[in-house]
Amino acid sequence: MGSRERARHWRYAALPGVDLLRARYIEKTFVRHTHEHFVIAAIAEGVEVFHHRGADQYAAAGALALVNPDTPHTGRAGVPEGWQYGAVYPSPELVAEIAAETTSVRGTPGFVRPVLDDAYSVGLVHQVLRAADEGNALAADTLLRVAVTRLLRLNGGAMPQREVRTAGALVAVRAREVLEGRMAEPPSLEQLAADLDTGPFALLRAFRDVYGMPPHTWLTDARVRRARRLLDAGVSPAEAALAVGFTDQPHLNRHFARIIGVPPGAYQRERKNVQDLR
Numbered sequence: 001m002g003s004r005e006r007a008r009h010w011r012y013a014a015l016p017g018v019d020l021l022r023a024r025y026i027e028k029t030f031v032r033h034t035h036e037h038f039v040i041a042a043i044a045e046g047v048e049v050f051h052h053r054g055a056d057q058y059a060a061a062g063a064l065a066l067v068n069p070d071t072p073h074t075g076r077a078g079v080p081e082g083w084q085y086g087a088v089y090p091s092p093e094l095v096a097e098i099a100a101e102t103t104s105v106r107g108t109p110g111f112v113r114p115v116l117d118d119a120y121s122v123g124l125v126h127q128v129l130r131a132a133d134e135g136n137a138l139a140a141d142t143l144l145r146v147a148v149t150r151l152l153r154l155n156g157g158a159m160p161q162r163e164v165r166t167a168g169a170l171v172a173v174r175a176r177e178v179l180e181g182r183m184a185e186p187p188s189l190e191q192l193a194a195d196l197d198t199g200p201f202a203l204l205r206a207f208r209d210v211y212g213m214p215p216h217t218w219l220t221d222a223r224v225r226r227a228r229r230l231l232d233a234g235v236s237p238a239e240a241a242l243a244v245g246f247t248d249q250p251h252l253n254r255h256f257a258r259i260i261g262v263p264p265g266a267y268q269r270e271r272k273n274v275q276d277l278r
Contacts, residue, residue: 005082009262010270014137015144017091020129023261026082030075032213033221033259038095038111039067040151041087042125047078048085052114059083062119066111066151068159072212073114086129088144095148099156102149107158116155121147168206171196175207179219183226184245186219219245224259227252232271237264 007023019037024045032051041048047060051074052067058078059065065085067073069092077083092108099109124147131140174196179186187195192215193203207215223244230240241252249264256264 007262008270009260009267012132012137012140015132015140017094018144019089020132021087021089021261022085022129023087024082024084025261026077026080028076028082028261029258030073030261031220031255031258032072032074032217033224034070034072034212035067035089036069036225037089037091038069039065039073039087039089040125040147041065041085042122044084044086044122044126046081046083048075048083049078050075050114057114059115062122063115063117064121064125064151066114066116066155068110086126088125088128088147090144090148095152098145098148099152102145103152103156105152105156105158108161109152109156110159111151111155112157113155116151118150118154121150121154124150168202169210171198171203172206172210175203175215176211176218179215180222183219183223184243186245189215220255221259224252224256227256227264228260228267231264231268234272237268240264 005025005028007021007025009019009021011019017037030050041059041064043059043061043063043065045061047058048065050057050059050065050067052071057065060078095109099105103109124143128140128143128147131143175192178192178195186192189200189204193200196203204214207218211218213221223246226244227240230243231237235243237252238249241247241249244252246252246255253263256267260267
């Protein structure tokens, strides 16, 4: 991370199921990845560009970048000076709870548009982060719920359920199950296809159609997700790297920072602080 770039990725014990981030990035590039939680990123300065569902999206100061769980996207600066933002990552369970209590959304709630210009919501997100910094549990929880409610009312809807019906989609699901089970020693594309009684390119197309990325990109994303859980449990970055199939800790460091935004060591230190407070 360049000397003018900075990022803090942390959790506040009074907001269970919510990740928090403050960052300023200039040359940073996020590779194609997904999150298990929602992304609610409030742009304070500059412009972020992120590729989302086949198109580049531009979020400038005063706007929010909104990404639903398990939705592939990227991230980079849209102007030479980069972008500065604060973000909250609430769990799907928390968002569903808020939606059920405060909105008329039925089904699985999510955001309809990936960029929303709403300075008031941007301010709410930054207030959540400030309250978490100050240890003000009542304010942090209240403001988060107000922000999520407002965003769902302005830009919420029921997410379409992905139905796995075609033979190709079923193969993709089976391929994912194999990769999850053999994360540390995955097969080659050719071997994976042969095991599933299909061709390599047919498998590649089917996997992209269902998961929005090729198997090797999905595997890196999944490894980082699993490494996060290991780090949260107190496993060292070096041990986590080997456990999920990276060759060494620098290999994990590189991919972790390109997806999470901070190195695994810094990520784990912030997590440990939360555990100590508890």
